[in-house]
Amino acid sequence: MAKKSLVETTINGEQVEFLCEPRQSLLESLRDVLGLTGSKEGCLTGDCGACTVLVDGRPVCSCLMLGVEARGKKITTVEGLAEGTRLHPLQQKFLEDASLQCGICTPGFLMSAKSLLDRNPNPTEAEIRYALAGNLCRCTGYDKIVRAVQDAARVIQGR
Amino acid sequence: MHEFSYEAPTTVEQAVKLLSSDGDSARVICGGTDLLIQMRNAVRKPKLLVDVKSIPEMREISFDPKTGLRLGAAVPCIEIHENEAMRRHYPGLTEAAHLIGSLQIQSRASIGGNLCNASPAADTSPALLALNATAKIVGPNGSREVPVEKFFSGPGKNVLQRGELVTQILIAAPPPHTSDRYLRMIPRNEMDIAIVGAGACVTLDGDKVKAVRIGLGAVAPTPILAPKAAEYLIGKKLDEKTAERAGELAREHAVPIDDMRGTAEYRVHVVGVLTKRALLGAAERARQN
């Protein structure tokens, strides 16, 4: 087996060290090495967005990044959204608005939506749809997802 | 994926050394949005990946009104779009970078990777051709500068020799009354590969065209220039009629193939339409500069 590298990084606010082979993607490192299985694997080609995580605040497809590239970065995964048992407003609104069916796309949508609201707390519908263009959902038809993001934006802004 | 090793040097010299050390089987990785997919499909099997994202000069965006733009090859497309000077002085190149994939892809995909991957349909290539950009290349024998129009040698092929990498893209400061525009046609609204891309950079003198370059993507084995259309426009007023005629002349340069995204005949037609619109759009912007 190939030599493993030690990767020191920050995941969901905690300093983490893990061992991985250079050929393991960040997605594999999260899921198979660290047991963080919230990020999903859909296509492995950057098309579906189910594997979306935030790296230094920017959304990336963790299937198209190597685990070793996480060195020194700040990674946020869907596991980092809730505070203890308190769901993030996006999670709460996805539930209330029935914005998921099978749910495999949901972690990716949540992370793309979080990155949008962090930068732009009051987005238009067009801006929401643009920010979510890299996430595919085969079940919901997207409208309920867009509505949940609008509703979460209202909650976050206290409107 | 196959086994390989990984290094992340912090200087160009170290990167060149690493790339030269492993013969033909070392490769640059930047955003990995082309390369990792090629490796998963076993199209490429490098033994060593050299990550260039930690090399400061490859992450630089610096604009000077006299010396022009130095754009690090490892700059991700999203940073191009977020940069005030890029949006102002090179709006066409900026919109090309901002069309690539999704925000997830733009956060990783670099301008240098888009160039070096040498896809005939790469979105920033026609924009770089229109701007007469130059690739700064460093290798074991020192550095050289190659104009983007001489950089491609075939589909997926470029002029880089063993151990060489592109460190920066250099573009002159736009002269007064100059601007650029990039347009592409894709079968869907987002997230698809261009069936035609057209970039134009126009310099006006009063209401006449003083200089113009037109770059085309996805209609030949490499991104190409459309010199016949450009020559025709020199000294003329750029309006609906002359832009239409330039579009017709640009079509003569297109030698596309049929594929699942569109027929050759359709692509040639679209070259005319997009060339015309890109020219009018660039001229509109140039009037305001």
Ligand SMILES: Cc1cc2nc3c(=O)[nH]c(=O)nc-3n(C[C@H](O)[C@H](O)[C@H](O)COP(=O)(O)OP(=O)(O)OC[C@H]3O[C@@H](n4cnc5c(N)ncnc54)[C@H](O)[C@@H]3O)c2cc1C
């Ligand atoms: C879902 C998806 C959508 C996409 N949509 C588009 C699109 O709309 N338009 C478009 O044009 N492209 C698109 N792409 C392709 C891709 O994102 C771009 O080509 C990207 O710019 C490549 O940059 P990178 O940094 O990821 O390159 P990498 O994958 O890291 O590298 C690509 C190639 O270039 C070489 N290389 C990289 N940098 C250098 C350097 N500095 N010197 C020498 N060699 C180098 C590498 O060795 C490799 O062979 C898409 C890709 C995906 C996955």
Ligand code: FES
């Ligand atoms: S699994 Fe990464 S984009 Fe689909």
Ligand code: FES
């Ligand atoms: S809920 Fe099933 S793919 Fe989105």
